[in-house]
Amino acid sequence: MASHGLDIQSVSKRFGDVEVLSDISLSVRAGEFVTLLGPSGCGKSTLLRIVAGLEHPDTGSIGIDDRSIDHVAPKDRGVAFVFQNYALYPHLTAYQNIAAPLVMRELTAMQRLPFIGRRLPGAASVHVSIDERVRKTADKLQIGSLLHRRPGELSGGQRQRVAVGRALVRAPQLFLMDEPLANLDAGLRIHMRSEIARLHQEIGATTLFVTHDQAEAAALSDRVAVIFGGRIRQFAAPQELYRDPVDLEVARFLTQPFLNVLETPVPIAGRVTIGGLHVAVRDTEGAAKPGKLAFRPEHATLVAAGKPGALPVIVKRIEHSGTDAHVFVDLQAGATGLVVRIASEEASSLRPDAATALLIDSERAWFFPNGGARHLVGRARAA
Template sequence: MASGITLSGVFKRFGATEVIKGIDLAIEPGEFVVLVGPSGCGKSTLLNLVAGLETLTSGDIRIGAQVVNDVPPRDRDIAMVFQSYALYPTKSVRQNITFGMQTRHVPRDRQEAALDEFSRLLQIDGLLDRKPGQLSGGQRQRVAMGRALVRQPEVFLFDEPLSNLDAKLRIEMRTEIKKLHQRLGKTVVYVTHDQIEAMTLASRIAVMDNGHIRQFAQPHEIYEDPVDLFVAGFMGSPPMNMLPGKLARDGTARAVAVEGNGAPPILFPLPGRLAARLDEPDGHEVVLGLRPEAIFAAGTELPGPDRFVFERTVGVVEPTGPDTMLVFAIGPVEAIARVRPGDAPDPGTAFSFEVDMTKAKLFDAASGLALGARTGGR
């Protein structure tokens, strides 16, 4: 049975610098939670606090029902996988995996059974007599994971374990980690700065910034209903288009007026359900958020409600394989649309874009908080 993790009022200071600023977080038993955010946001420090590698300034950390503030790392029933693999270079794969069990005086037959099970599971059973220097990066990471798995702890902690791998290996290892979690059902806390990694692995994501958790929710909620401009801009590749404007009227309907650098403003009509949730008056400064996939070539998608067509000159065309990104100026910013390769025009040509306004997000320009949001997500 996996153990949950509860953080209550957790602070961490290094000297006068406050790195973790009052975090409350409840992770359910068996969950795969990803801590994601830019470099320096505090995610690795938070993981190290759970592991016991750093001491709390204040607050409580519980693993299961036990408060572990003063419990040493070896007694917390956790296993950690690091970015650097941290393998013993002079020991074989077999010795690296079983070393921890030997120091805990686990009986030899149990050591061999665990080694056999997890080396086959990780597909490294043919590498047991090699040294780490004879392995590829992906193989070394599998050995590091095997060393953690044989402990069979209640909680696994991963600190950017794939960041040293090339793109193809990252995708492969991501899949292996997800399979392992589905098979073992243990609680996992996983740190990364890669938001695609977070979206594909997590049952819930904690988006961190400057020592705070901005939003803690399921991946689809983080992507579809970000609570503020930071989350909206950080999660997504390419990022959400952020168009500064003001609330206005298009006849009797509510809209967002986006200035056109000397040209008349573009009035983006707001869907009725979003408009009905707004308390802000006309003229209120907002930011209109549109994901690139919400902007496409006019007339290429099935008809739907709340569509809006406008024309702009395409500045840059970026083929990515299955999609092509079109970069164009709208108001004071550059925006990105995602179109099918066959729909892409030449750079420098006028192009008719269609927007699915049912996917529009609205944020207060001053506070950055979502307006008319359906969910809180915190």
């Protein structure tokens, strides 16, 4: 399957008085898997529908391989859309659902008629071609034995594969997927996530994928566009987003379930002051404002009270979750509700109200100046 690049330039969209998208620009390379990630209502599904031609932007343009598709009808854009609810025809079999776009595109109204349609000139060879492509697609998705069943007779995962098959059979220039795993249970979501990754690796189709699930985005994507309030905050590879969030809101969204945040004065000589201690932080160079020090629970450790450079804390409670435990602590100097993730075996020796100390990994902590973004030299922000 030939891959095609996607170019979104300065797209804005309003519904009444509500600005849903604001000056969105995004380039997706041919064969790339890009995810639009953000909370509900941030505009990611609206952007997907604009690319498909189901909504029209107020400003901006959409192009595929340097060719504008702004005035091209949805059916002629070479785009395949997989919806959250799959949008399968309940009265048709899986075979008929997958074949539907080919039947509508390649057969005339008369040739689509039952019984006599196949006898019309040219119809037989088209039917044979459609049949070959449907069965080849079904085999690729491992649903060849289910083609005789209707959607009501299929599991959620099987219906999802049929929906993907209906998109795949058209050999589209671009795949658009709007939270296709949202209706599946947790175990099946992980399985189908692997299937989508395998399928993308096999066919190499350019894909724009929408989700609010950070783990889903990280597992599937070459790059992720984080969207808040109709704007792209950051566009980068998943590992870069995890390592270098551009602002505190992105950091919070990409950190589940806890992010530690401490108010700090203006950094001095690459250090911030917390509870009377000076903590080195890697990206305070040039900072002239007070701000917030943020770090994930896994980027701090509990050490013996009195250890140099560690913050004195009091253990409040412990939550065990398998091999790990979350230890909730309060700073003796005032800040409350901090969380440290450690091994459950290590946590078994701790007790509520015990005095210990918190050591922050300064290379993995971030300083966010108040009212601004981090000082990221040569790193990706929004694209």
